[in-house]
Amino acid sequence: MSPSDSLAATGEDQLVSLLTQNLPQSARTLHGPGDDCAVLQNHDSSSLTLFKTDCLVAGIHFTMDTDPARVGAKALNRTISDIAAMGGQPSEALVTLALPPDLPLSWPLGLYKGLRNAARRSHTGIAGGETSSLPKGAPPVISIALLGSVAPPHLVLRSTGQPSHIIAVTGRLGGSLAGHHLDFKPRLAEAQWLAAHGPPSAMMDLSDGLAKDLPRLAAASRTGWHLLPDSIRRHRRCSIHQALSDGEDYELLATFPPDLWPDLSAAWRLQFPKVPLTAIGTLTNPDIKSPPLSGGWDHFS
Amino acid sequence: MSPSDSLAATGEDQLVSLLTQNLPQSARTLHGPGDDCAVLQNHDSSSLTLFKTDCLVAGIHFTMDTDPARVGAKALNRTISDIAAMGGQPSEALVTLALPPDLPLSWPLGLYKGLRNAARRSHTGIAGGETSSLPKGAPPVISIALLGSVAPPHLVLRSTGQPSHIIAVTGRLGGSLAGHHLDFKPRLAEAQWLAAHGPPSAMMDLSDGLAKDLPRLAAASRTGWHLLPDSIRRHRRCSIHQALSDGEDYELLATFPPDLWPDLSAAWRLQFPKVPLTAIGTLTNPDIKSPPLSGGWDHFS
Secondary structure (H helix, E strand, O other), X not given: OOOOOEHHHHOHHHHHHHHOOOOOOOOOEEEOOOOOXXXXXXXXXOOEEEEEEXXXXXXXXXXXXXXXXXXXXXXXXXXXXXXXXXXXXXXEEEEEEEEOOOOEOHHHHHHHHHHHHHHHHOOOXXXXXXXXXXXXXXXXXXXXXXXXXXXXXXXXXXXXXXXOOEEXXXXXXXXXXXXXXXXXXXXXXXXXXXXXXOOOOXXXXXXXXXXXXHHHHHHHHOOEXXXXXXXXXXXXXXXXXHHHHOOOXXXXXXXEOOXXXXXXXXXXXXHXXXXXXXXXXXXXXXXXXXXOOOOOOOOOO | OOOOOEHHHHOHHHHHHHHOOOOOOOOOEEEOEOEOOEEEEOOOOOOEEEEEEEEEEEOOOEOOOOOHHHHHHHHHHHHHHHHHXXXXXXXXXXXXXXXXXXXXXXXXXXHHHHHHHHHHHOOOEEEEEEEEEOOOOOOOEEEEEEEEEEOHHHOOOOOOOOOOOEEEEEOOEOOHHHOHHHHOOOOHHHHHHHHHHOOOOEEXXXXXXXXXXXXXXXXXXXXXXXXXXXXOOEOOOOOHHHHHHOOOOOOEEEEEOOOOHHHHHHHHXXXXXXXXXXXXXXXXXXXXXXXXXXXXXXXXX
């Protein structure tokens, strides 16, 4: 890469890898960049703090003709999905809005209606935020910062999967643009149950598509994968390609030791009869990438 | 206000007041919206958690021909200034970037250079972040989420000033566009010293100009003010109007019981001989607003 290359030529994963080199870390930071959330130690050792930010941009993550309440719910629920993916429970959010001055007041009021509802559903407080103007005509940006907590034995990282472990996903994949990308419910109860009853050897949430996110989990865990694409449960009228690449599924991608799987998947069916938990392959040695995966959502390329 | 009014017609303070009505709050939230940071209780009662977000927008807070390292330093230092204003110490930041795909890689690399330096100077970790694309040509947005901590006796709110208390400011005001708005050092050591040695009855940082921020502190404390504009120390070649209204001073605005003031201001001069701490008036009963203040930076009007 050269500094004069565009971000489009650099690509998102490469950009993040360059930016996160040699970052100063506080003494209590157990896990910094590279997982769904940062993980921080507390004085009190009975819980860990989870810390996450995310943002939504008009024209990228939603359109301005969408009901702003759905946009607000999506903004918070995306971040809750990241807290869930570590096995945690969200606690307090801050909301940062950058808005053009010609926007009608009804838009942020509607957005906050969705934020309030999503916060109440997940027992999360909205402890404040910040508003800034944008130059006229610029697309609104909503950034959410979210705190959460997890008991140390229930913390699940994305970097601790092992060869031979079963790869599983919750729900059905693909076709999120039909509405799911706005109206999903983060898999909070499901992830907390898995963290308490499995636990998974690794977990993350699926935001950029399995084709992008499984290689990320495998790279973090220093494994490869053997994926059975036919086994992926898809939303109606979705091709395998869509299930792999559409993104914004907000389902859980989790791995399990194979001896744990039979009992765990049976217990899951009793606990969550309406939500499938499907084995779709196994982690392998790092030299196997079967099939090779490409596509999925890259923010810049 | 009507929902069809523009944000420009609504104004920033009115917008924030509408958005923060009836927000769900977590049980451990001691102070939600309305101060420089949210204040959260911990299991361990020896410290409180401070939580803050802020954002910078190209074309509003900086221009794209500015060295991005200065922009990165400003982004983090603004948020540190808010943690300082509560008497706290910053601990971990998350960095959210929304960038257009045609931006050269050198820009975020430069930004992170400034972020790293500012983080090291204030002993703050950068525990992660998020990157998103913007539609082509949209102005970059940088949002910082910052955690900090403060010992309960050192917490200073903006809502606890009282009539008769002396109003004081650190440093000199006005003219920030000449460079100070990018290159300021947040008053972290000064604020921590005040919190430990005063403490101030109320404190906040000056980001939108004294003409905007003093009425905010007074409203939060349910007081009025009697301000002596001639007593305000100004940057060179700045008028009183500029000192009141330019904004981005990032100085501390603090109030003190009058009996505390003589000893405290003498001790301050020994501790910080190069930084003035200047009495500029007193808080009063809420019906006095002398002189009436208008102007300062409003993000939308």
